[in-house]
Amino acid sequence: MPSDPKRLADLRCELTRRGWDGFVVPRSDEHQGEYVPPRAERLAWLTGFTGSAGLAAVIGEKAAIFVDGRYTLQVRGEVDSALFVPRHLSEEPLSGWIAKELPKGAKFAYDPWLYSENQAAALKEAVVAAGGTLVAAEDNPLDAVWADQPPPPIAQVLPHALQYAGRSSQEKRADLAEGLRQRGIQAVVLSLPDSIAWLLNVRGGDVACTPLPLSFALLHDDGRVSWFVAPEKLSKGLMEHLGNGVSCQLPGDFNAVLDGLAGKRVLLDPASAPAVLFQRLTAAGAEVVKGTDPCQLPKAMKNPVELAGTRAAHRRDGAALTRFLAWLDREVSRRAEAGGLSEQEAADTLAAFRREDPLFRDFSFETIAGSGPNGAIVHYRVSPESNRNLGLGELFLCDSGGQYLDGTTDVTRTVAIGTPTAEMRRRFTLVLKGHIALARARFPEGTSGSQLDAFARHALWQEGLDYDHGTGHGVGSYLGVHEGPQRISKLPQAVALKVGMIVSNEPGYYKTGAYGIRIENLVAVTKSHRGDGEERSMLEFETLTLAPIDRRLIEKDILSGEEKAWLNAYHARVLAAHAEVVDEQTKTWLEAATAPL
């Protein structure tokens, strides 16, 4: 889908018709999600750019597209730079472009449904600094010229059973309502679909890879919820599952209900809720209280039932991955002289193994299966053009995960194809040292992921190496594979890691044009107590993912005794988990793959 100049021309006409000098088209939808439905793919429709983040802006006869470092190559392939000048999202930001291009006194418009309050405030600052006026569009001018814009998705909403959710929606709502009452707040507007799915114990299918129904909701301080959801999405029996405390209303009624909140104190999250809601509530005479979406923290702290579910999901997912890794080794040997094995076939085979599980519902993201130089592209997705065979002497990086009814998985293994070089082995071992350091971390309550991030990088730093992505992201329970509020990264972060949170542990190393290494397990935060002399309440990680780490890539001599002990104990767990479940061929392979170092 290359850039279509007519679309940009149509948008310009529409802007002129409305008397606006500029407009911005973000990639986000009303729910600020990582995946958006086809209806919200406005950036792709306008520019041709299909990446998962970015924005385009138009000012008079100028237009630009802003993407981050992951997409600087892709954007040049997909977008006609005569129409949209490509710029770097953070190094050449929109604010600078506005400062340069926006005439004084000009009107620059945006869609306040697609911008969070915080994002809108930043945009306003840029526009005002340039001497312009920021206009909140009542309806999106791009939608006005997109004749065949798809309708909103209407995937069925299904109950998420108590055997997986662990707590009833009623209990969750009662807890949150108590918190609202203590703060003198009468209602909170929920705009994040994962918050609503968690709160109501429902799952849906409106976007790819995440079982989310897209909707808005209002939680009142008596625990009742007004849920604005298209009636055709409600599956049979769902109303019973929801119970009396949840009233389903038409999405079109949302605005009117907001207007009825005059005089009430209403909580809204400026980091995620659309700016339009702040404007609407304020205009209606409600008192807007800015604060974090109150579902996010309890959702992240999984209850014992969710943790048991995720452990079970990881056992089955690990068995499928183990079967794949054994198959991969066999096929590499078998085909060495017969044309080889492609990235696509590898990804497809792993997918087929996962699909055999009766609780499997979807992949948790598009599989990354990168061999050789493709492994160094952090967000690589195999395509017919990029697909290549796994070459001897190369590394193969495979990052994948599943959505199971009882849990969400995300795992990366890096495998030697043929004989690896000494440099590959050394750097793999440095990444492994970082992975083990984080897996073994022990820390007092109150510690954030940012405080632990350097443990995962320490060994690489000793040799002047590093990786340019976070070390860990939160993971949901049959929900988003990326969720907050916790994370492990270089970025400052005030949210502490708490018991029950699931995060990834995924240090890596990437040599552009040559190979990529990443070792990723998911871990859960648990209590840690080792003796009476301890003065602080301590936490540690329980590793959830169960799949062998390639011993052929380990330079044993640079592992400490404790590191070897960790790896051997981990491999013993992996073997014990899968030995009686997998086929004989896989079992034999696994015994060798998990033999003590």
Place this chain on the structure above:
Amino acid sequence: MPSDPKRLADLRCELTRRGWDGFVVPRSDEHQGEYVPPRAERLAWLTGFTGSAGLAAVIGEKAAIFVDGRYTLQVRGEVDSALFVPRHLSEEPLSGWIAKELPKGAKFAYDPWLYSENQAAALKEAVVAAGGTLVAAEDNPLDAVWADQPPPPIAQVLPHALQYAGRSSQEKRADLAEGLRQRGIQAVVLSLPDSIAWLLNVRGGDVACTPLPLSFALLHDDGRVSWFVAPEKLSKGLMEHLGNGVSCQLPGDFNAVLDGLAGKRVLLDPASAPAVLFQRLTAAGAEVVKGTDPCQLPKAMKNPVELAGTRAAHRRDGAALTRFLAWLDREVSRRAEAGGLSEQEAADTLAAFRREDPLFRDFSFETIAGSGPNGAIVHYRVSPESNRNLGLGELFLCDSGGQYLDGTTDVTRTVAIGTPTAEMRRRFTLVLKGHIALARARFPEGTSGSQLDAFARHALWQEGLDYDHGTGHGVGSYLGVHEGPQRISKLPQAVALKVGMIVSNEPGYYKTGAYGIRIENLVAVTKSHRGDGEERSMLEFETLTLAPIDRRLIEKDILSGEEKAWLNAYHARVLAAHAEVVDEQTKTWLEAATAPL
């Protein structure tokens, strides 16, 4: 100085006279400094509380004093709780007290010279949430009833010679002015005395322990400075030192000059500049640009001359401390049966040794000399009441530093008096492991201190232990012993460590009622290059402090080979630095104290 009820009564009368229902008295002055002149000791005058942080508030017939965890005991000793209810600064904050006590519609006043813009915004939020109105006092009502309030200090301002400063004021001003012009800013108001001292290459003596002249200044985008400073403070020859680009004006002219900035874009730091300046400039018609004080970052990145100076200062300071440590060991043995040695005598002796240096000007803070349980009080200061003898079987913690013309020092050593227990030795060694981990840290450019903090705590965390203070603070060059913007702590921090920054490395452990341990060296950030395979630009620390670490407290078996190697190399440096400088007795002692493990 116990609380004087008449003072509170007088203040209440004054508030009534002005029609105000409440008022807040912070400990800060106009310059947000750690040390304030006697004139600004309003909190102590009103309440009797002499701690270095806190605030009091009055609402009608109620009054409260807010202090942090360091001062919960002290406040009860100094302040009559019938007059001021003691509250915890962060756990029972002023905002909650205002919410509870302030009647709706009430007027709550504050002195906008003593509150930064950010602090004032937070105060306003609390007052408005309680249904009140925040009033910015034109003059401080407490000053109106403080009959014998001391005058502002008028210590002489002296040139800080180029041989110590390393860069001329003219160059510094030209650099900053260039930065202002690039941002389209016509002037920046400087309210931080250390920024002004650095920018003008001057030093003063208006407060204790830091060679600061208190004043305000305006840097224009052509590099000129308008400096609002009392003429009686200017030492002979200072005007020549300052040169043509600096015009000295009366402090009383400051307001009028601000009013003259109408139509200009003026930079102000909301984190440090008094709120009144924002109000005044806005009212005058200037466009206030909020941003970081542009002196802070270049000031923190010491130039090669400053680094050479600080190395020299640390050599001499380390020699004085070494002489003291040798003396201490001798005296402890000698007096074991003759009445012992007191904390005060120890502190006085160390002070006398430091004073012998011709470049010594002051102590960089009040010495902490805590033996036994006093060592566990993190901010302990010896007083006639608290003074105690160093007991056998105890630990003695001594944290001290000097202000030398060529550098500022800050060092903590913890020493065994007699035979330490196994627990003391183990925990000392855990603290030492943390100190060494940070001293050996290697990290890419762009890394903040918050990312490294956990290195210093890792060994303690393994045993369920921790310490409740930061690991490192910035240190000035013959300036503040605590300076920003960098720090090493658990708190989120976006400012990266940069070449030339000086920070402390001071992990500790405190057992309440028993003993305290802290090992503190200052370190400077330097480039680190170890070979061609390195892909990132790496940094590391150069340890500046040179004094032995007590080997009698080290449990050698739990140090790794690398840790022992670091300590032995460090001790070899200490011996080499001082062997030819100290007296024979000290040298003999030092040779034993620095013998390889």
